Amino acid sequence: MAKEDYYELLGVPRNASDADIKQSFRRLAMKFHPDRNQNNPQAEEQFKKIKEAYDILSDPKKRSAYDQFGHAGVDPSMGAAGGHGFAGESFSDIFGDVFGDIFGGGTGRRRGGSRAQRGSDLRYNLEISLEEAVAGTEVKIRVPTFVNCEACGGTGAKKGTSPTTCSTCQGHGVVRMQQGFFAVQQTCPTCRGTGQIIKDPCRSCNGQGKVQETKTLSVKIPAGVDTGDRIRLGGEGEAGEAGGPPGDLYVQIAVKEHPIFTRDGANLYCEVPISFPTACLGGELEVPTLDGKVVLKIPPETQTGRLFRLRAKGVKPVRGGPPGDLMCRVRVETPVHLNKDQLELIKKLDESLSGGGSHHSPQAHGWLDGVKQFFDKLGL
Structure with missing residues (x-):
């Protein structure tokens, strides 16, 4: 009598994925397992067949041989009467691999394993x-x-002794509890998952x-x-x-925050206060860099906020590339604590500048003109 097709036994197409084959086998095994069908030889025979089919199709090499040559491509000794019969296997033994992803893996993986683990970072x-x-x-x-x-x-x-294998879990680190056809693993309470017992602990640690x-x-x-x-x-x-x-x-x-410089990537920024006369007449002043002092030339009629670039006076990036620049932003400082004579001079200067109109203060007059137009549109 010809053997049944393995794919048909599991109810999956020939291009089924490994996950589909596993899922189908799990469903059928739950249905036909002898523990759930006592005194039912038909169910036991069907279980043997689907177990045999799963053993072949879950192995990539055996599945490839089966796909090419059919039953003749796989070892005949792997039939239902051979090494893949279910005799002597409990429900939990058979499902150790299938449910490994749920129960944290079969105990066979832990046997003989070391309890050594990498330390924390x-x-x-x-x-x-x-x-x-x-x-x-x-x-x-x-x-x-x-x-x-x-x-x-x-x-x-x-010193002179060594840990011994835990007798509760036999070195697996986990124990398995079974109730009916359900099996659940949990960490061994005796060795707390290490698989080993220290009978004579080191006094130092x-x-x-x-x-x-x-x-x-x-x-x-x-x-x-x-x-x-x-x-x-x-x-x-x-x-x-x-x-x-x-x-x-x-x-x-x-x-740390710096009292003078602010860093942005490879560039450094700093504010440079200049006097009102220097802003008007121009001049030179020393500014600090991380390499030492440099002379910064201030042209006449410099306005607050103007940015001066000192090339290659910034930071050379740690990951390579050219050094950044030092960007000096000038800020015109209004004189304070003026005496009577100084105030008179400022008043005279103001009267002199007012006579020139927008010629001396183009930004102020341009701004005032914009404000006037804005109010005119609002009818104010």
Whole structure:
């Protein structure tokens, strides 16, 4: 008698995805499993067939051979009477792989596995000055963290001893509870998921495998860093579990506010106050840069807000590229605390300038003309 088509047994098309095949098998297995159909040989036979079909179609190599050559392309010993019969297998054993995504994986994956785990990454917030950020520097930081216990090598067990396999979960880290045809896994309450028991804990770390200490580290700050940049120190994070590798330490950079300069990317900005006479007559004044002083030439009739560019006096970016510029914005300062003679001179200057009309104050007269037109439109 010819064997039934595996795809027809599972009720899926020949181009079905692996997920569709698994879902169909799960549905049919729930329906025909002998635990749910006691004293029903027909259901048991049907279960054997769909189990055989799933074993072939869930394996990419076997499925490819079956698609090309049919039943002749797969090992005859894998039939219902061979190694893929259900005899001796419990409901939970059969569904260990199928429901692995729901129950966190079959216990077979955990058997013999190590409880060692990588340590957590740490973050350290570091404030530096603008000068340090632009030029680069090297600073020492003190970081409280957990490190592997030297006495036990991070195992948590007393020197000369070693952890033993948990007898409750047999080293799996999980225990399985079954009620009827439902099986549920949970973390082993004895070993708390590690799969191992420490009978004689290390006295230095009380069996934790880690101790807390403060490390002093030297951090090289590359030139050009800015707020938000991170520097990774590999292996300087928290120690791993049970001798696992340590995590990393990330140094988060924050540049302090500067009393003179404001940074925007590679460019620096600063405000330069100039006197009223200098704004009118022009002149020269010294302005600071991160490299030292430079002379800034102020042309006559300079207005407040004018921007002067000093090329390549900014920041060279940490990720490469040309250095930025220093942008100097002048601000004309109104004289204060004038004496009587100075006030008289200002009045005379004002009378003299008023006689020239818009010739001396083109912006003011242009603005006043615009205001007048605006009011005329409103009928005011």
